[in-house]
Amino acid sequence: MSDSFVNMFSDTVTKPTQGMLQAMMTAEVGDDMGGEDPTVNRLEKMVAELLNKEAAVFACSGTQSNQMGIRSHCFPGDELLIEEQGHIARFEGGAPAAISGITTRTIRGQYGMLDLADLEGKVYVDNQHLANTKLLCCENTTNGGGGRAWPVEQLQQVCEWAHDVGLKTHLDGARLFNAVTTSNVHVREICDGFDTISICFSKGLGCPMGSILVGSGKQILRARRVRKMMGGALRQVGVIAGGAIYALENHVERLADDHANARTFAEAISRIDGISVDLDGVESNLVFFDVAADVGDASQLSSALRERGVRIGAMGPQTLRACTHLDVDAAGVVRAADTIAECVQTGIQQFAAAQFGPFFRA
Numbered sequence: 001m002s003d004s005f006v007n008m009f010s011d012t013v014t015k016p017t018q019g020m021l022q023a024m025m026t027a028e029v030g031d032d033m034g035g036e037d038p039t040v041n042r043l044e045k046m047v048a049e050l051l052n053k054e055a056a057v058f059a060c061s062g063t064q065s066n067q068m069g070i071r072s073h074c075f076p077g078d079e080l081l082i083e084e085q086g087h088i089a090r091f092e093g094g095a096p097a098a099i100s101g102i103t104t105r106t107i108r109g110q111y112g113m114l115d116l117a118d119l120e121g122k123v124y125v126d127n128q129h130l131a132n133t134k135l136l137c138c139e140n141t142t143n144g145g146g147g148r149a150w151p152v153e154q155l156q157q158v159c160e161w162a163h164d165v166g167l168k169t170h171l172d173g174a175r176l177f178n179a180v181t182t183s184n185v186h187v188r189e190i191c192d193g194f195d196t197i198s199i200c201f202s203k204g205l206g207c208p209m210g211s212i213l214v215g216s217g218k219q220i221l222r223a224r225r226v227r228k229m230m231g232g233a234l235r236q237v238g239v240i241a242g243g244a245i246y247a248l249e250n251h252v253e254r255l256a257d258d259h260a261n262a263r264t265f266a267e268a269i270s271r272i273d274g275i276s277v278d279l280d281g282v283e284s285n286l287v288f289f290d291v292a293a294d295v296g297d298a299s300q301l302s303s304a305l306r307e308r309g310v311r312i313g314a315m316g317p318q319t320l321r322a323c324t325h326l327d328v329d330a331a332g333v334v335r336a337a338d339t340i341a342e343c344v345q346t347g348i349q350q351f352a353a354a355q356f357g358p359f360f361r362a
């Protein structure tokens with residue numbers, strides 16, 4: 001791809017910066033499976049302290065840290081509750097059932113978020129016929145919900161409710177620092193009500209890989225055991241943890257730039273006939289938008305854009321998701337918006353249509 005290629009497919013496409021590479025290359029390392037990697041130890045301590053929790057454990061990916069968290073709370077036969085757009089429910093390959101014997105009960109909320117009315121009456125009584133309702137999972141910012149950040153009070157309320165009815169709470173914070181940026185609060189205000197929190201380094205923070213699970217000492221000890229069973233306990237992984245420390249120190253404040261670029265992009269495409277976008281819903285670095293059916297479908301628009309050097313993925317029959325990140329600048333998002341306008345004006349019908357979007361067979 002040429003340098004002018006604008007990749008807004010995901011915030012996972014970023015390449016490590018020079019500063020990050022330097023931090024990775026110079027990281028002091030040891031055998032992390034035995035707790036002997038000083039850089040991993042430093043990262044775990046740093047994040048646990050930041051969130052005011054007892055302990056943390058490094059993980060390979062967001063999926064892994066979510067599943068470590070879930071398995072550390074639940075046993076086979078238990079169930080978790082989650083909003084129906086949640087990544088854990090939709091995009092982790094059925095892992096709670098496959099890995100841990102846990103059923104997932106999805107609840108329809110709004111924009112990937114739940115409120116007390118959604119949750120009322122959802123906890124099963126203790127009865128041999130029923131799964132044991134054990135865990136509430138939330139996601140902030142919401143990915144499938146449009147990149148929105150939970151109102152902090154709402155998040156605190158549902159966590160309080162969960163604890164009152166005897167549930168544990170897990171936060172999928174793949175984009176936690178985007179939520180912090182949007183809500184403009186200390187990260188602890190978002191995390192205080194959660195027993196475990198997973199955070200990704202490989203999304204907006206720009207690392208090539210890595211995630212972390214944070215919680216109580218007891219919970220994290222259990223999660224370490226689960227990580228080992230999943231094959232995720234690594235050796236000299238300080239080379240990756242060094243990049244994560246660098247990202248926490250250098251790439252958090254700049255998330256505001258990604259949010260500003262997302263807004264610029266959303267406002268620009270909102271002026272294109274045939275494109276619709278809910279501007280109020282653009283709260284972070286994700287922009288979901290629809291292409292009108294008489295113009296074509298989302299996969300046709302995605303293909304037309306790709307041919308012109310812009311990558312934006314189709315998320316549904318008419319819906320696309322664009323994402324801003326470290327490797328897309330203000331000029332890039334303007335070019336992407338101009339290219340969408342050009343595609344819509346010149347026509348996209350000649351591109352192959354995928355009737356149901358990327359994830360559905362029928």
Ligand SMILES: Cc1ncc(COP(=O)(O)O)c(C=O)c1O
Nearest residue numbers: 061062063064087139143172174
């Ligand atoms: C909200 C959310 N949670 C978890 C994950 C999983 O992260 P990973 O791809 O590192 O497994 C993603 C990935 O995009 C995500 O968007």
